[in-house]
Amino acid sequence: MTEGVALAGIEFAAGLIDGMLDAVWLIDAANLRVVAANAAAGALMGADASSLCGREIVELCATPEDLFFWGEAASGLTQEIESETWLRRFDGITIPVKRRISRVSMGPAHDLFVVVLHDSSERRRVEDELEERIEELAATLESTADGVLVTDIAGNIRSFNQTFAALWGLPPELLRRRDDDAIMDAMARAVTDPSAYMHRVAANEDTEVREVVDTVTLLSGRVLQRVMLPQMSHGRVVGRVHSYRDISERLEAIHRIETLSSTDALTGLPNRRVLADRVDFSIAMAQREGTPFALLFANLDRFKHVNDTLGHEFGDRVLMEVAERLKACLRQVDTVTRLGGDEFVMLVHQADALGAESAARRILEAMHRPFTHGGMSFVVTCSLGIVLYPRDGAGLDELVRRADDAMQEVKSAGRASYRFHRSCEVPGQDGGPRSRLRLDNAMRQALVEGHFRLHYQPQVDMNTGKVLGAEALIRWHDPELGNISPGEFIPVAEQSGFIVPIGDWVLRQAVHQAAQWYRQGRGLVVSINVSAVQFHRAGFVDRVASALHAAGLPAGMLELELTESILIQDAQEALLRLQALSDLGVKLAIDDFGTGYSSLGYLKRFPIDRLKIDRSFVRGLPGDESDVGIVNAIVNLGRALHLEIVAEGVETEDQRQFLMRTGCEQYQGFLFAPALDSRSFEAKLDPENPPAGL
Template sequence: MSGAPIDIAWRSVFQGLPEALWLVDAQSLNVVFCNQAAADLAGRPAEAMEAMPVHALACTPEDLAFWSQDLAGLMAGIHSYSNMLRSDGQLVPVDRRVAAVASPSGMPLLVLGMVDRSEQASTQRELERLLSELRATLDSAADGMLVCDMAGRVRAFNQRLALLWNMPDTLLVERNDAAVEAHMAGQVADAGAYRARLLGIAQFPDEETTDILQLRNGTVIERRSVPQLSHGRPMGRVYSFRDLTLQHAAQKRIEQLAYSDVLTGLPNRLLLSRRVASAIEAARAPGGGFAILFIDLDRFKIINDSLGHLFGDRVLQLVAQRLQSCLRQTDMLCRLGGDEFVIYLHTGATDVAEGVARRILDEMRQPFMLDGMGFSIQCSIGIALHPQDGETLDDLIKQADTAMYRVKERGRGSYGFYQPQMNADLLSRMKLEHAMRQALDRGHMAVHYQPQIAMATGRVVGAEALLRWTDPELGAISPGVFIPLAEESGYIVTLGAWVLEQSIREAAEWMRAGSPLMVAVNVSALEFRQPDFVERLVALLQRHGLPATLLELELTETILLQDAQEMEQRLAALAELGVGLAIDDFGTGYSSLAYLKKLAIHKLKIDQSFVRGLPGDEGDRAIIHAIVHMGRALRIEVVAEGVETPAQRLALEQMECHYFQGFLCAPGLPAEAFRALIAGGQAYVWEPVPEPD
């Protein structure tokens, strides 16, 4: 820098400074001196930059304008950030400072100082990249995100947060932390608990927390709070908010399905067991106790069989509503399944249990109305008390069930408390059912045949097959005892199939012996509903060589009313085969004249309850007279059951009944005895009945 108007002292000072410095002529803007730090930063020898225009270091139009315009009249220093152009073309980010000075000789100079900001700029770019990635991460997150410092001030958030919390567009932009906190507290169903929880979180700044929030609009949110650490010390918190509304609803639905009956919506046995478990624990205190009521609908099977299961399900829903109306909020009604209900009463007082049972019976006696059809349903109720009748729910249900069955045995439509003796009776019932299942294999059952007599000729025209059971230990067991047991257990299907085959085999023997008589066999509703019933029947007829015209099936009116279309097709198939169809106990069930016209019915059997009052009971005479004449009008023959006296037979003859059976002629006879009877071929003759005095 020889000849430069810079004295040695200045040069020494500038050269010793670590900052890159240039002295620039304020008039020409040419460099008059630079130190070694400046030469290193610019990538040029110091001598090469002497007399160089300072704007040679500029790299943008803004920098050129800076040197040509912005320095005019410079009185104070200028501090700015810029880029410097190195000799190799590289741009170096710099911190630039310019100040006006005068040399010792009075020459106006500009001092240009630059600090390399490459490392800071790289750090800044990395920070900006990280912030951009953070923003992208926040915005793409499925959860609402909120980042706060230790004082609770908002530092970052995403749009999902605003959507979840129903925030106005301007709220977060304004960065009004108090307004944000107030808005969120106002959205929560329990604002007080929300604020208290925030205070609790703040007391433990280095712990993670998770809780569930319920918003006023029904949204369920899981809030997770994670501390934000710097060098191991908390500097803030990151909150994530996840919408669990759908999962919460699904979980509630799962719990509802797990603990409730699908058809009625009532609690099921699982929920009842939880309630009773709590009650048992509470009952340990003095004065504790509760009652269990077991309810079974009487003859509900008739509704299912006659009107279909869909109709029956709707009836059960109505029944559930009736039963629920009889209870208090502290009680619980549950459906075990089918037509069985159990009630938990929150008291063990017998008078309260008795009062509830009576209220239920009264309510159930009120007519039901469904699809324009009126009908009545009764129920039987068994009651067991805790702790005297049992310590567990299973025990109490068992005892209440036993008491309910005793009610049914005594006539149904009432209630009864459990008594210890009932278990012995139930055990006898179970033993009887077990013996019944073994009776077929052990040869203890037989089919007897009761003659059916033509009223006009007195001759045997057929026989009804009757199942009889004689046990070596128990003796003769009435069909009225074991047939209901067989129907309840489903064993009636096995018994019915056996009776049908025995009867067909026996009738084939009569035919081969020269007495082609019709055999009438009772068929239960459950047996008749078996999908392969008709096919099995055809196979039996073919196997034993019996013409279908010599077989008559006695059906109850209930069978004809159930699943009407399917039953009509099945009955039509039987009629086409030539099998006779008779309605047993006509007039005692759900009678409908429509099926008499629609279906191929051959006979009506008058129940013995109508015959018993003959000849004196005018009501019985009127009913029988109506049945006989209706049968004649429809070309359906009529058979009277249970005829025991000549007077009864005469009354039936006078009313033009076609056939009869009963003890007047013969009881049910063993197969050998019946063969002997028909082998004689003699007609029954009765003496004239004397006129009453």
């Protein structure tokens, strides 16, 4: 082929490419030089198209890949290529291009390479921007505290973040596999109620455009809040975005705040706020259905002593244990609250006086179980005040105040018992209440002016009818107030502490009388009642010893009557004191046996000589079955422990007969004689030889 023919071919080809939009170069395959370039190629390179002609192709190549291609092409090893590459313009700027090279034959032994270049700068820019946006989005997704799961409209997983996997505890292996069914299955297995969960998920799939918010509880105990939003594209729902947030801590905090504002931190019992709500509810019920309810106000006895001797921490443990015991004494519907300190209030639903009383008895019984500390056991008793709605008040404040008053009465009377409101009123002769202050003043005056007397009630041998002893009982006739019964003034004296001088007076007086009888050869044991305040007072044993010494009375002719509650309070100290009295030779009896918290434990440990059966058990004899049972049990117990038994309040021959058959050894009561002044007492002993003046 001649050169002219070849040139004509090139010109023809140059004409063809000139109008093309893409940049095109024609390269002579023989020498790899540019033989033609269109205007678009000039524009791409930033030069006139004609200035490209004649240049060696390697001059225009920017990448090793191109150099390699042209090297291969020169050797005839390769013919074409299509790829993305870079082009360096004449101004030195490198631009991305899509480049296709193909070899065309222009005739025998004359081939051209046609190089078509498409500037992909704009596409690259858009792609880069898109990639950047996607990376930004992915980073945002990962940095959010929420777990995000994106599904398409069919429920297939499109993407999720690491938080999602972590919240649901999905194994990495499962995530790597991207097995949608396995992931969904693992999610269903992680919730507490899989079937309800699946049901909800299926219902949500049907929800086209609505936002759905709900919570999911996982088996791990965590609670996730789920917000599901439809993903829209061109106004159509194309998928769903589920975001999960762990709200366990928030729920826990809310719960804690609610609990704190309604419960006592130490015992976990509800507080006064809850009590107010429940009392309101009970009042509404009571008004609608006419059912009364009771409030019991409990205060631990001498709790300060527990704190002072065993430490505040142990005191706290006692309070917690008390809370448990109180709860166990009531029904589930009832409410036990701690008002603070050592004060508890119980709401007993649908309870009348009987129901309230039996709850109070259960509580006292429960408190009788000893607490242990470092191998030592001791009892913490409590005092209870009881009020009834509607009888004692119209609302919580009034009821609590009155229950507190009644509880204070119990404290004054020696503690470890219960009392209903109203019983605290001390009826005067005019039927109205006589103020405690007035009584207290009058008592002090009575002691100075000698208005107190001792009367003696004979204690008789059941079999022989012989008088073996006497119980000394205090009497008060006030010139202004008239006769005042010990039941009225002793509680007032106990509360004010004046019981101590009164008790001392009784002790000295009784010992003096017993010594007289002793010298007369009567051999009568005289008993006196000892109050808790008096017994626990320091120096009590010394005072007894000195009274005996002063009167010259053998200790065995004096008996001290103690209530069960005295023994239970501070049992360790009580034991030491009783031991000292017993060593002195004084006799010890338990008064009103059976009405307190009788425990075989203390009967065995304490040096007791006699039990006195309370009159309340004697009253029903011999007809009342439960009284019969109780009296039998007490007599058998006394026999087993080698204790003498004395029955109080024996008024009929039937009662005496029954007691004698049971094995009770002594009795006292109206059947033989009421309490008598000493002269009448002596007359009763010697009917043949009454003292002068009778």
